[in-house]
Amino acid sequence: MTLSIQNPTHLPGVTTQNGRDLALRRAAEQLESAFLSEMLGAAGLGKSREAFGGGAGEEHFASFLRTAQADHMVQAGGIGLAERLFQALKGDKHVS
Template identity: 65%
Template sequence: MDPVSLSPSIPDVSARRDLALREAAKELEAGFLAEMLKAAGLGKTSESFGGGQGEEQFSSFLRQEQARAMVEGGGIGLAESLYHALKEREND
């Protein structure tokens, strides 16, 4: 989903760019959280009664969506820091 193309109701180019930066920051935080969830063992198949190869292959999708839900719920504040860093860089 490209937030800029999904927001034709926002006439100001600057506001659309800010929205795109914020969404990019959220996706970066979600990616980071998904990797942390993976390192913590979330989605790891159990030794007995596991889902086999299919479960292993699709567990990354589950982790990514759980990470996105965490970000939408406030996350760890990384997205906000990234947004401000990207905004500063854009203004320079």
Template identity: 60%
Template sequence: MEIPAIAPDARTARNTALQNAARELETTFLAEMLKAAKLGEPPEGWGGGAGEEHFASFLRQEQARQLVAGGGIGLSEILFNALKEVDNE
């Protein structure tokens, strides 16, 4: 059985979608690592109220997004290649 070729524009759009998904996965991974490292937690004795953890998570997510935008740790490239390989099957 022959698989029909994907048009170049469709392939480019698909690769862009896969790259975006890989970057989001790396962002989520890094945000969890920043959380595990307790980045952004207030020092003892300083309470920020009930919403502090929610806002701290937004800050960690954005910090992780900036890390990925700056090159990240290379996880998104590995994820992209894996996603692309699965997508081409």
């Protein structure tokens, strides 16, 4: 899986510090999403059923379902991992 992070500092009204924080937050959210997607996979989400499953393509597209669900989980607040990562990447000394 390849994650791309775009540089948002070229946007109008975005200062260098705000752009850096935005990029760090996006990176933290993408990492939380990737983590949640893997955990959903380990929990068996998207695993094809033994009988009367969705066909040969079901296994191949199950990762798309997990990724989309993980993205929605993060946008809804996630498990707090993205916020902790963001604070750590930002250099906040009060992250425990």
